Amino acid sequence: MTEAEPPAARAQNLPATQGEVATAALALGMRIPDACMPGELANLFLLASHADRLFGQGDDRCA
């Protein structure tokens, strides 16, 4: 059985703080409304955990 090799770990650089979210958004010409910030942080945290698993660094228990 052939195993698909996970991608080599690479810098993921997902924004994780309000400041990082604002900066990343600005770079794309976007402004994140204050009302959206909690939801953005929660979603980015989730995406970061997905990225960890994709890169073979995460906890597979609840996949």
Next chain:
Amino acid sequence: MNSAITIASAVRDGHITAVEVTDTCLAALENAGRSLVAVTRLLGDRARHEAGAVDAAIAAGRDPGPLAGVPYGVKDLFDVEGLPTTAGSSRYADAAPAAGNAETITRLREAGAVLVATFSMDEFALGFATINARHGTTRNPHDPDRLAGGSSGGSAAVVAAELLPFSLGSDTNGSVRVPASLTGIYGLKPTHEALPMGGAFPFADSFDDVGPFALSVADMQCVWNVLTGTAVVASDDEIRLARLGGRFRDNGDPDQIAAIDRIAPDAPPFDLPDIARAVGRLPDHRSRRRRAASRRARARCDAMAFAPATRDRLLAGALLPETPNAAAQEFCARYKQMIVELIADHDVLLAPATPCVAPMIAAPRILIDAALAVPLRRPGRMPLGLQLKGRPGDEATLFRFAATLAKKGLIGASSPAEAFQGKVAWRK
């Protein structure tokens, strides 16, 4: 509800007119369909016009097609000429009307089918529940206190309630298979790109597929033949089965596992490698990114016009850097090829379609292209489905195997008639 094949036969033979079928169907949808919170638009004038054309063809001695006078509806993401394509979003409620019909609708119309309604969905298909900020929460015909699943929940609910013999939904990450399992009907996630996506609202190009719902394998196959323009070739070849193990078996309902073991007691267990990495995570990276990219400009301008949960997901997807996205695509391509090679010796893989009855957590897609969700036969209990996963392009084997299971009484839709006839007080 009569089957699509029965209705078409009766219309062709002159036992009933297409207009009569349409009017009956519209009346049922007006009452029960709306109480299911499934119907978003009834297309009375258009439907009667299409039905009239079918009746006229028959009167003139012309062949009206294999779906003559058969009513159906579509998820809110298909272009319907003259109407805005909303994709379940208030943001698009006043969009410019579609200039033409989705390609699938055109093919069904040419086969004599009659489009009668459009159905609710999760906004931009971002969900497995069909909880829609504009229309409300679509109800499960087997128990109105439960979800119908999503994102094609409206299309599934009306078929499960036997208000229509078939409908169209779409499946990007389980949006046909999940509601099919939870409402106890058949739902097909076809081989990617096997059915035309023209005029269907795009979410994630590499995952989006049109998928039909039906009450029987025969109806599903008939709709498939029309949509593909081909006929499934009969075969007596042995169907080589395998039972998906690992997380699929570990997370399944005991009834699903028992059914799988009863169907294929000697089939080898089959574990997919790297499943945790591939299953839940990859689609999120890719689809979120792509969905966000396609709507980033709009979200940038008026983020607050979107429902909060949708808005937060779209914006987060837009902020996802390119590196993990590119890595995900690279991994996906290699993983998909590996799966194709791994399953080459099997025709059908058996797995639970959802891990529990409604409400549920979705069983996500695992990059096996074709999958038919089938309802376990368990009258009097909440529906629960299995997935028959096949090789890319081999829907014919899925239909053939499902037909044998139905003939043995192991699978089949159960009627929720009491509920949708209005004896239960529906709550919005």
